[in-house]
Amino acid sequence: MSTAAKPFALTDKQLAKGIAVGKFTITELGIEKKCTMCGEWYPFDDEFYQPYFKKAESRFYVKAECKACCTERHRKH
Numbered sequence: 001m002s003t004a005a006k007p008f009a010l011t012d013k014q015l016a017k018g019i020a021v022g023k024f025t026i027t028e029l030g031i032e033k034k035c036t037m038c039g040e041w042y043p044f045d046d047e048f049y050q051p052y053f054k055k056a057e058s059r060f061y062v063k064a065e066c067k068a069c070c071t072e073r074h075r076k077h
């Protein structure tokens with residue numbers, strides 16, 4: 001389907017480190033990431049997490065909070 005979420009790429013090192021600190025987990029559906037705001041686990045893809053580009057480092061990062069929390073925070077400010 002065209003609306004399918006696109007998972008973010010992770011190196012084995014990033015994934016192993018993330019699992020060690022409790023940031024990532026692997027389920028039967030794939031990699032999930034814990035939101036730092038609400039503490040919920042969501043699939044690590046562009047449907048649930050927002051990527052952003054850091055010009056200074058010329059690379060993409062993914063926000064630590066899920067999209068719902070980002071929206072919530074912007075509403076408050």
Ligand SMILES: [Zn+2]
Pocket residue numbers: 035036037038039040065066067068069
């Ligand atoms: Zn959240």
